[in-house]
Amino acid sequence: MNVIAFNGSPHREGVVYHGLLAMGEELEKEGIGLQIVQVGGELIHGCIDCGKCRRPPFACVFDDLVNPCREKMNAADGVILGSPVYYGGVAGTFKSFLDRLFFPGVKLRYKAAAVVASLRRSGGISTFHQLNNYLNLAQAVIVPSVYWEVIHGNNPKELEEDREGLQIMRITGRNMAWLMKTMAAGRKETALPEEPVRERTNFIR
Numbered sequence: 001m002n003v004i005a006f007n008g009s010p011h012r013e014g015v016v017y018h019g020l021l022a023m024g025e026e027l028e029k030e031g032i033g034l035q036i037v038q039v040g041g042e043l044i045h046g047c048i049d050c051g052k053c054r055r056p057p058f059a060c061v062f063d064d065l066v067n068p069c070r071e072k073m074n075a076a077d078g079v080i081l082g083s084p085v086y087y088g089g090v091a092g093t094f095k096s097f098l099d100r101l102f103f104p105g106v107k108l109r110y111k112a113a114a115v116v117a118s119l120r121r122s123g124g125i126s127t128f129h130q131l132n133n134y135l136n137l138a139q140a141v142i143v144p145s146v147y148w149e150v151i152h153g154n155n156p157k158e159l160e161e162d163r164e165g166l167q168i169m170r171i172t173g174r175n176m177a178w179l180m181k182t183m184a185a186g187r188k189e190t191a192l193p194e195e196p197v198r199e200r201t202n203f204i205r
Helices: 015-029 066-075 092-102 124-137 163-189
Strands: 002-007 033-038 078-086 112-119 150-152
Touching: 002 015, 002 066, 015 033, 015 078, 015 112, 015 163, 033 066, 066 092, 078 092, 078 124, 078 163, 092 124, 112 124, 112 163, 124 150, 150 163
Parallel strands: 002 033, 002 078, 078 112, 112 150
Antiparallel strands: none
C-alpha cells in the first residue's frame, strides 16, 4: 500500500514537509510507502470553470502538475494534504491546485485521507477545515486523531518545540496505517455501497 502527500508550502523542506515526514515514518513502520509531491512554489493556474475536465479525456486544459498528480492520487491507497496558513486559509497556489485537482472528480471514495496545517500563530483550524472539505466531498474516510492536525513553527527548528504537534502527526500516521489495513481487509468481505446518480439543484430567485 502507498500514500501520496502533497506539500502546499513553497518551502520544500519546511514545517509542512516535516509534519508529513512525521506521519510518513509511522506509515513506513507498518509497511506503507509515502510519496511527497512538492506543489508550493510551482506555477499553478487557477480554475476557470470551463468544464472540459468533466468530459473525455477528463483532463485539465492547463499543462502543469494537476493532471499527473490526479493520476497518482487515483492510484494511491491514501492521501495527505499539507498546507501552511496564509491569511487564515490555505496557501493560494495550493488552493488553485486543489480546486483543479478535485473538480472533475477523483477516486478517493472510501480511501483513507488526512491533512496537515502549519502556522506561526493563528488560523490553523480554519485551514484544517478547508483542506478537509476537499476530502469529505470526495467521500474519503478522514483519519481520526486526538486533536486537530495543526503544527506550529516558523521554521523546522521551531517545530521541534511543538512536541504535542509532532506527537499528533505520529498518532495520525499510526491511525492512518490501521485504517488503511482495516478497510483493505473489509473490502474482501463487504462490497462498497452503490454509487448513486447525483441530483443537482441550483437555488435561484
